[in-house]
Amino acid sequence: MIAAPFLVSAPGKTIIFGEHAAVYGKPAIAAAISLRTYMLVSQHHSDLTDTVTLEFPDVNLQCSWKIASLPWDAVPEPAPDAPNPPSELHESLVEAIQGPLTGITGFPQRSSALTFLYIYMSLLKGKELQGMTFSVRSTLPIGAGLGSSASVSVCIATAICLLSGTVTVPSSILTEHSNGNGASADLQAIERIDAWAFLGERCIHGNPSGIDNACSTRGGAVMFQRMSKGNPNVLKSMRDFPSLRLLLIDSKQPRRTAVQVANVATLVQSYPQITGPIMDGIHSLTDEAYRLLCLPTDQCDVSWAGKLRELVRVNHGLLVALGVSHPKLEIIRAAADELEIGETKLTGAGGGGCAITLVEDKVPESKISELRAKLSVHGFEVYETRLGGNGAGCLLPTNTDKAEWEKWEDKLFSLHHMLALENREHVEETVGVETVDGWAFW
Ligand SMILES: Nc1ncnc2c1ncn2[C@@H]1O[C@H](COP(=O)(O)OP(=O)(O)O)[C@@H](O)[C@H]1O
Ligand SMILES: C[C@@](O)(CCOP(=O)(O)O)CC(=O)O
Structure with missing residues (x-):
């Protein structure tokens, strides 16, 4: 006490x-x-x-x-x-x-x-x-x-x-x-x-x-x-992986989780044969990410971080296929891709809200500033943060x-x-x- x-x-x-x-x-x-x-x-x-x-x-x-x-x-x-x-x-x-x-x-x-x-x-x-x-x-x-x-x-x-x-x-x-x-x-x-x-x-x-x-x-x-x-x-808790560099970008586009979830449900009902494999793909990539995040820290090297970024890209693509991206989220992804900053995906329900970019470690601060400037034109807010911790x-x-x-x-x-x-x-x-x-x- x-x-x-x-x-x-x-x-x-x-x-x-x-x-x-x-x-x-x-x-x-x-x-x-x-x-x-x-x-x-x-x-x-x-x-x-x-x-x-x-x-x-x-x-x-x-x-x-x-x-x-x-x-x-x-x-x-x-x-x-x-x-x-x-x-x-x-x-x-x-x-x-x-x-x-x-x-x-x-x-x-x-x-x-x-x-x-x-x-x-x-x-x-x-x-x-x-x-x-x-x-x-x-x-x-x-x-x-x-x-x-x-x-x-x-x-x-x-x-x-x-x-x-x-x-x-x-x-x-x-x-x-x-x-x-x-x-x-x-x-x-x-x-x-x-x-x-x-x-x-x-x-x-x-x-x-x-x-x-x-x-x-x-x-x-x-x-x-x-x-x-x-x-x-x-x-299951994963507590020991090294903290990773992350940009969190708020598109400021309002969205309702319930609406996005309902839209996906409609798609799932209409096309079970197509959406089933998409869900299975997301399942497999999440399993792979879990395996990577559980590795002992001495194995969490540059290629480990690269694999996680790849999974981020694939996950975003599958979410786009489910229809939960938004033009503003795509502006964010395209800008980060053009500057080769890392890999970007929407996070959470989508249809607006935030995107995350898992940043490559060697990316200089000047590139981040450039991205910030590009995105501020659209009214987006960029938070530089770290993942894990x-x-x-x-x-x-x-x-x-x-x-x-x-x-x-x-x-x-x-x-x-x-x-x-x-x-x-x-x-x-x-x-x-x-x-x-x-x-x-x-
Ligand atoms: N800084 C804060 N001080 C007091 N309450 C807070 C604060 N931040 C969040 N909350 C509480 O959490 C709620 C926000 O929850 P929610 O809409 O789910 O947002 P988030 O996705 O950020 O969790 C607020 O309505 C408030 O009740
Ligand atoms: C879309 C969903 O998978 C996540 C919702 O995330 P958020 O709290 O809206 O960021 C919904 C859920 O899991 O309940």
Whole structure:
């Protein structure tokens, strides 16, 4: 159990292989990206010790509740001997939370606040609670298919699991685990955080597959296969491959996942003999990508990265055949091809949204700038990021090197500074997992 202040963080994700085929029971692979959400848990000033406050400026949400006024009686008793929560939401708790949500009217604000209260109340019922502020800043675009909601759910779950003692801090900073139990404690923590984050995703999305929170919690990449009713879904984690250079390009073309999925369903119904082999092709290339991503890191060389890029190209071609590309996505692919930057595919549902380019390592920065300039003419936004990397993590005051801690103290754990961060770059520079020493991951 740890006390505020502390920071937690979790990454967004992108689907690299297998979207749409996933709907037909084939495997899909999602990988973490280096765009992340950060949450600061800080203590109130003395006059507000009976209040819990959310500061989620990315979605214009600021609200407070008196802790004692929350509907604690609606929280179910945890099942004995069941450390992880059930995968279904407790509907009467969701209903009871509608009371404290009165006055929060927008969808993004309401669903984020519901997620927070569901996890906060479930895990902290019966504990002696002090007033606290939970503030979120994200470097992820919201609603672009990059898993912003999962990364927020994972941050909330991580922070509250730490506060409630449901998980221990990562073994890399916990000396008492030097007896060799660290790895299993970390594994247990990952499963618990993931299970709570899944309930958070349910609060936001209703019926999510679970791939986004699985990927955000574990980092690296995950292979996910939805099984037919009654059979458990398959989830395999790949955590150790080297992080790969990636461009993530938002076409800003709005699209609805449900519409794209329905269009593919119509095609599948009309041409089962043609679409069947396409789905099988996507299945095979996803299997091959899974094999490559599981190889020991000493085998992840230049030709390994080249093979992954080839699979990206083939996967895009098959998605085009399924009719889920868009002229804007093709502009992105053509521009990246012309500059020989790497291989490009649409990611997620398609029909707009984002494309990803797996960049060749030797490509100079000038070419990336050229691509950026070409694409900005169309109003597209280019994020330079990396594929893979760490999942859920935390930064505690005590695990920061003393000199570093003195240097960063004011900024790192100060609510005022957290809220004043101007943009993505400023968030990364100030609290980022790659800039600040002391971040630890499960
Ligand atoms: N930075 C954030 N702060 C608070 N809530 C967030 C943030 N980012 C995402 N969310 C929550 O996640 C929802 C977005 O989910 P969704 O539309 O699936 O987008 P994405 O594809 O990016 O996950 C928002 O409506 C909001 O409830
Ligand atoms: C098209 C699909 O395979 C992925 C949807 O991705 P996104 O969350 O819209 O980026 C649908 C699904 O698997 O539920």
